[in-house]
Amino acid sequence: MNKLFGSNLKYDLKSSMVVFFVALPLCLGIAVASGAPPMSGLIAGIVGGIIVGVLSGSQVSVSGPAAGLTVIVLDSISSLGTFQLFLATLVIAGLIQLGLGLVKAGILGYYFPHSVIKGMLSAIGLILILKQIPHALGYDKDQMGDLAFKQLDNQNTFSEIWLAIQYFSPGAIPIVIVALAILIGFDHPKIKHNKVLSAVPAALWAVLAGIVINQFYGFIKPEWILKDEHLVTIPVLGGFNEIGSLFTFPDFSLITTSNFWVIAVTLAIIGSIESLLSLEAADKMDPQKRISPASRELVAQGVGNTVSGLIGGLPVTAVIVRTTANITSGAKTKLSAILHGILLAVLVLAIPAMLNKIPLSCLAAVLFIVGFKLAKPSIFVHEWEKGLDQFLPFVITILAILFTDLLMGIGIGMVVGMFFVIKTNFQEAITLTERNGNYLLKLHKDVSFLNKAPLKNKLATIPEDSFVVINAFKAKFIDQDIRDVLNDFIESSYEKNIKIEIEGFNYNLKQPA
Incomplete structure (x- = not known):
């Protein structure tokens, strides 16, 4: 195992840096969109990276706070009354997941139609692109982690883009253009295979360029400087003696109530489904085509959610956005996911002031690239060539996710996908020929x-x-x-x-x- 990690360290270390930059704004954004403390998202990211990363059987999947559970978490906190009570339901949900894994319930993950999985990946890619357009234009009213079509401010994905065009921040545009140029340029074979230039991840160069450009505005165009809501916002501690204040602990006083158990079971089931879907998608994207044990993933997620609930974190699932960033950045083993969790823990505590200088428009460029790789035109052409019985579930899943949310869209896609599976089986089971x-x-x-x-x-x-x-x-x-x-x-x-x-x-x- 040490030899395996050692030979792949340079790839995994570079990938972990990219995943870190993708995960950082998403962890914070998902927490705020869920009505939870910002630190809860970072805690979930750290737990998902380190604990789930160690226990998971997947070599490329990355776990963290899930955008697909945002609405459920928000409603649950409101229903229970306090975040501490919600944490207690998360602990129980984690134990339920652990039990599901131990009884080998993960096998259910193998029954999702291929067309629905591909549709889910492409839909998330399109959503990432659409959701990052406002941030690229410097309109940061909506949280980065909110991927649902309908937003809490009564806007939707497309109306938010229109508002961004009307109320853009001029300073964001040069930053996103330069960041995209760096990210695309570093994907060129001549740079990609250059030992010196490729030693540092393109995402890090893009982030450094964004920070420098924003600081440079102070000399030539002070009114273009991006501040406050246009930058990453991490809680800054007065010293390491304040680390204990970052944690929130669960309150089990309502454990005997039916509402408590309804929320716990809901979190366990929905979280398990999202993790199994993401795991299946990760295996399809894995260049080495390794097959990850699904039941072991439920055990890993169960332990992760139990720990996250005990120390004040959000629900954890395997997540596609970070997994895609991990795979496309060249990750070889699970060490990349673990290192990204360590980076979150160390850098958030050690250099929060520096991280708080990162423009969101710069991170939007990183997510643009991730989104494009999930929803490339060639993917649509490939699915079309497979025939309507594959293409229609694929497209309907995309549209359903795009105009509702991840879980609702997948549900609709599953129904359509199963219809075509049954239809195909009808045709294959009985044939009548005449001559x-x-x-x-x-x-x-x-x-x-x-x-x-x-x-x-x-x-x-x-x-x-x-x-x-x-x-x-x-x-x-x-x-x-x-x-x-x-x-x-x-x-x-x-x-x-x-x-x-x-x-x-x-x-x-x-x-x-």
């Missing part, structure tokens, strides 16, 4: 009662005076309803002068007259 008045009815694989209607429709198309072969060599299971339909057809065949031959049946059928 010169001779018909071949083949039953493929398992044929359940769900295929009853398609079977009856196919049999109804067979005309009088035909010859029909019913072949079931490949059918390992045939439901009784299907056998009843076939028996009815055989019984009525003499009235239409249809001759029938039966092949490969291991089940009792009426013999044709």
Whole structure:
């Protein structure tokens, strides 16, 4: 294991820096959007990086506070009355997740349709791009971690962009342009393979450039300087003796109430689903195509949420945005996720004043690149080439997530995806072919009662005076309803002068007259 980490250290260290810059504003933004203390988001990011990173079986997935749970957390804190009471529900939710992992419930994660997973990834990419446009223009009224279409200020994703165009901050635009130029330029093969230039992550160069440009405004254009809401805002401690004040501890006084348990179970189930989806997506993006143990992931998330709840953090899940940044930055092992958690813990405490000089427009550029890699046009072309049964669930999942939220959109995508899966199975389970008045009815694989209607429709198309072969060599299971339909057809065949031959049946059928 040490050899594995050692040989990949240069890749993982560089990736962890990129993930750190992506995670920092998201941790803070998600906390504020959830109605929780800003520090709770950072605590969740640290726990997700270090504790979940160590316990998870995934080599590339990154965990942290989840944007998909923002509304649930906000409503839960309001319903319970205090953040401390909410933390207690999170501790219990973590224990429930731990139990789900131990009973191997993670296997459910393997049943999400591929088209829905791809749609989720592309939707998050598009949302990232759309949500970062206001920040790129220096309009920072909305929190960076809020990815829902409808926002708390009664604006939505598109109306927020229109407001940003009207009320932009001039100083943000040169910063985002320079940051994008650095990020795109460093992706060029000549720079990417240059040992000197590639030694420092492009994201770090972009962030340093943003800080320098903003400071330079003081000499040439003071009115362009970005301040306060346009910069990262991390709580600054007076000294290390104040570290204890950063933690908030749970209050279990309502543990006997039904509302407490409803919230705990909801957090456990929704958090588990989001983590399993993200894990499946991470495996698909992993260049080495490693398969991560899903049940072990639930155990890791359960421990992470229990710890996060005990010390004042938000709910933790595996998250796509940070995972994508991790993979596209060249991460090889889980060390990258762990190091990003360590960076959050150390740098937030050691140099908060320096981090608070980072313009949000600069970090928006980093997220633009992450979003584009998730929603490249080539992905849409590739899904289109697979056919409508894959493309439609893919596009509908994207639109549903874009105009609602992550979990609602995935739910809609799952329904559409399952419709096409069932439709495809109907077509594959039974085929009827005709040649010169001779018909071949083949039953493929398992044929359940769900295929009853398609079977009856196919049999109804067979005309009088035909010859029909019913072949079931490949059918390992045939439901009784299907056998009843076939028996009815055989019984009525003499009235239409249809001759029938039966092949490969291991089940009792009426013999044709």
